[in-house]
Amino acid sequence: MPLDRNAPPLPPVVLRAVAGAEHVLTADAMTFMAELQARFGLRLHALMVARTRRQERIDRGELPDYLPHTREIRQGIWQAAPTPPTLDDRRVEITGPVDRKMMINALNSGARVYMADFEDATSPSFGNIISGLANLIDYRDGTLDFTDETTGKAYRVGPNPALLIIRPRGLHLSEANVLIGGQPVSAALFDFGLSLFHCGRALAATGRGPFYYLPKLEGHGEAKFWNEVFIFAQERMGIAHGTIKATVLIETLPAAFEMDEIVWELRDHIAGLNCGRWDYIFSYIKNLRNHAAYVLPDRAALVMDEAFLATYAARVVKVCHRRGIHAMGGMSAAIPVKGDSAANEAAFAKVRADKQREVGMGFDGCWVAHPDLVPVAQAVFDAAMPGPNQIRKPRQEWRIEPAMLLKPHQGQITEAGVRLNVSVAIEYLAQWLQGRGAVPIHHMMEDAATAEISRAQLWQWIRHGALVATEFGEERRLSADWLGELVQAEIVSILDRIGANGFHRGRYPSAARIVLEAATAPVLPDFITAPAYDVLNALD
Missing domain, CATH: 3.20.20.360 (Malate synthase, domain 3)
Structure with missing residues (x-):
């Protein structure tokens, strides 16, 4: 009709x-x-x-x-x-x-x-x-x-x-x-x-x-x-x-x-x-x-x-x-x-x-x-x-x-760059789940685009087997398993920093899960804020 x-x-x-x-x-x-x-x-x-x-x-x-x-x-x-x-x-x-x-x-x-x-x-x-x-x-x-x-x-x-x-x-x-x-x-x-x-x-x-x-x-x-x-x-x-x-x-x-x-x-x-x-x-x-x-x-x-x-x-x-x-x-x-x-x-x-x-x-x-x-x-x-x-x-x-x-930029993919993407994506998204959309991170005022770039780069590097220059001067391909280890290490570091009774401590594991799932998905998700919005409404 x-x-x-x-x-x-x-x-x-x-x-x-x-x-x-x-x-x-x-x-x-x-x-x-x-x-x-x-x-x-x-x-x-x-x-x-x-x-x-x-x-x-x-x-x-x-x-x-x-x-x-x-x-x-x-x-x-x-x-x-x-x-x-x-x-x-x-x-x-x-x-x-x-x-x-x-x-x-x-x-x-x-x-x-x-x-x-x-x-x-x-x-x-x-x-x-x-x-x-x-x-x-x-x-x-x-x-x-x-x-x-x-x-x-x-x-x-x-x-x-x-x-x-x-x-x-x-x-x-x-x-x-x-x-x-x-x-x-x-x-x-x-x-x-x-x-x-x-x-x-x-x-x-x-x-x-x-x-x-x-x-x-x-x-x-x-x-x-x-x-x-x-x-x-x-x-x-x-x-x-x-x-x-x-x-x-x-x-x-x-x-x-x-x-x-x-x-x-x-x-x-x-x-x-x-x-x-x-x-x-x-x-x-x-x-x-x-x-x-x-x-x-x-x-x-x-x-x-x-x-x-x-x-x-x-x-x-x-x-x-x-x-x-x-x-x-x-x-x-x-x-x-x-x-x-x-x-x-x-x-x-x-x-x-x-x-x-x-x-x-x-x-x-x-x-x-x-x-x-x-x-x-x-x-x-x-x-x-x-x-x-x-x-x-x-x-x-x-x-x-x-x-x-369409001409791409040239440069290295480094372990420091991978770790920074992991850190910024999790930190921003955890704050976003607490109700903050503009978040100071490393002396920069970041918004949702920060999390999107970070997780999209991680996905792209895994999808195409990018070689990462490690802190020991070697090269290593970024994999879902290695990314999982880096995410786990980042969560441990965050929770140690904010303490057992840190405000909204529980938002960080939720943020880490959303970031990791987006970065290791078979197809790059259109927007990370879509699954995060469901979590935000559930937590609100």
């Missing part, structure tokens, strides 16, 4: 009671979210099936390439619709989770933009998601404040806060705590729908939104999907067409070959493209998983000015400036080290070098993960970019062939 789009949507069923839900999950808001799910849910399912089919073709040897049937779009002379004045200058953007205190600190950081991240920097427990949406409502009302019960320190949003951009969860994710017709709703539509319902009109009235970051798109069909969601949502909410502006994260390998097409599909609603470099590395490994020619070295060797990463960054700038939109650089994840001025200066020097590379390439802005890095990055862009952006600086002289977007 065909779906009747005119029939009223089935009412959502909320499975879990959490603080703040009465302000977020109002009857009218849930009706709007249910309309989005009813209208777009089947389309979204079809797009996820298309992802699977594309991966199957790549597994069989059909490598990514520019699409022949969209040549006219790539070669055409056209530009996206203009962006509002509030988005002209985005030279430094700070990103972070939707935790109340962190939101206030980010809004007060001095950055031009704050990206409120419901995705990789937020562990998606239902409590975290609902409190994040409630925080957006308080931001709308000017009541976003926080008092630390331990120190008594009060936090309040200052008079000139950063511009708010919201990143909903990816299209592949579900919100398991809300059902419609017995099925979980789309996490992307849940986050987008509720944030727009509660804040969209108010942000539009001031010209400060509603603005979004769209994560993990894999092609122009998914961009078209979001464009249709925007059109429907604006009409339903009484917001003028084109008011919603989105910046698309180019953080998947297929999307790198369809940048022009993605901009074309979103041309009335797009503000820019962003280099999501860590997820992009993960996607490179995942998409080329069956091909030994694309095995990558240690993560430390994957620098942005070489091989496929350099080409990808150049193409983002070239496409964006040709189409009249912002090219946003990648994340600088370094964080200050308390009481260690030498370590701080070394970290800041790396950030300066990274931002000098980006502004020199023509990027219009960049990301940082900590308020202390805002003035460091801003100084670099202020010195080299006197205007609000560099959109008028073309980069058409760069000729980018498909093979250049």
Whole structure:
């Protein structure tokens, strides 16, 4: 029986009671979210099936390439619709989770933009998601404040806060705590729908939104999907067409070959493209998983000015400036080290070098993960970019062939690199299972992409029998058995460090099991956060 789009949507069923839900999950808001799910849910399912089919073709040897049937779009002379004045200058953007205190600190950081991240920097427990949406409502009302019960320190949003951009969860994710017709709703539509319902009109009235970051798109069909969601949502909410502006994260390998097409599909609603470099590395490994020619070295060797990463960054700038939109650089994840001025200066020097590379390439802005890095990055862009952006600086002289977007980095796979991947993946995932999505590890602010790169590299090295340079100067092939030994040793070390009564001690074995199963699976799992989400909900 065909779906009747005119029939009223089935009412959502909320499975879990959490603080703040009465302000977020109002009857009218849930009706709007249910309309989005009813209208777009089947389309979204079809797009996820298309992802699977594309991966199957790549597994069989059909490598990514520019699409022949969209040549006219790539070669055409056209530009996206203009962006509002509030988005002209985005030279430094700070990103972070939707935790109340962190939101206030980010809004007060001095950055031009704050990206409120419901995705990789937020562990998606239902409590975290609902409190994040409630925080957006308080931001709308000017009541976003926080008092630390331990120190008594009060936090309040200052008079000139950063511009708010919201990143909903990816299209592949579900919100398991809300059902419609017995099925979980789309996490992307849940986050987008509720944030727009509660804040969209108010942000539009001031010209400060509603603005979004769209994560993990894999092609122009998914961009078209979001464009249709925007059109429907604006009409339903009484917001003028084109008011919603989105910046698309180019953080998947297929999307790198369809940048022009993605901009074309979103041309009335797009503000820019962003280099999501860590997820992009993960996607490179995942998409080329069956091909030994694309095995990558240690993560430390994957620098942005070489091989496929350099080409990808150049193409983002070239496409964006040709189409009249912002090219946003990648994340600088370094964080200050308390009481260690030498370590701080070394970290800041790396950030300066990274931002000098980006502004020199023509990027219009960049990301940082900590308020202390805002003035460091801003100084670099202020010195080299006197205007609000560099959109008028073309980069058409760069000729980018498909093979250049696939060229692997060269370097060693070392035992230290293997151990680091094991350590970081387990530590991050254990913290994620405790409800933390942005985790300081080895003086870096890490998010879910860290765990994805780490476990994907481990899988790739086992799958292709990679030779590992051991600490004794020998070479040894990484195997599932050896990895199991390393994981066991890491768990023993962690438990010794945190002690018998360590807070959430039990999360580490769960994290280690998830990492080991993902790294030794016969087929590389699409996302490690999928099985981890089931565990998170069970533990919550």
